[in-house]
Amino acid sequence: MTSLExxxxxxxxxxxxxxxxxxxxxxxxxxxxxxxxxxDMSAALADLEHRIAALKSKPIRRIRIISNKGA
Structure with missing residues (x-):
């Protein structure tokens, strides 16, 4: 896996x-x-930006689901 750096x-x-x-x-x-x-260069840059953003973001630790009957 490629590092952020x-x-x-x-x-x-x-x-x-x-x-x-x-x-x-x-x-x-x-x-x-x-x-x-x-x-093509722009697409490569967009891919790099996407991969960098994914490495910088925090992982989702908890998902909270709230529901009701809908009155």
Missing amino acids: ELEKQREALLEDRYSGTKSMQDRNGRTIEFKSDR
Whole structure:
């Protein structure tokens, strides 16, 4: 599983490449990733943001269900 720190580093690297106009980058394994458009980079950033948010959020510990007959 990827740690929060690694995901944030990946996000920063992707943002730097996006703002510089670069269409390719290397991942942590040394593989080159080429994006066909800015939309692809945006989707990758959205995925990273989603994964970061999931790691930062607190897990649900208790669910409380309240019901009534409905008068």
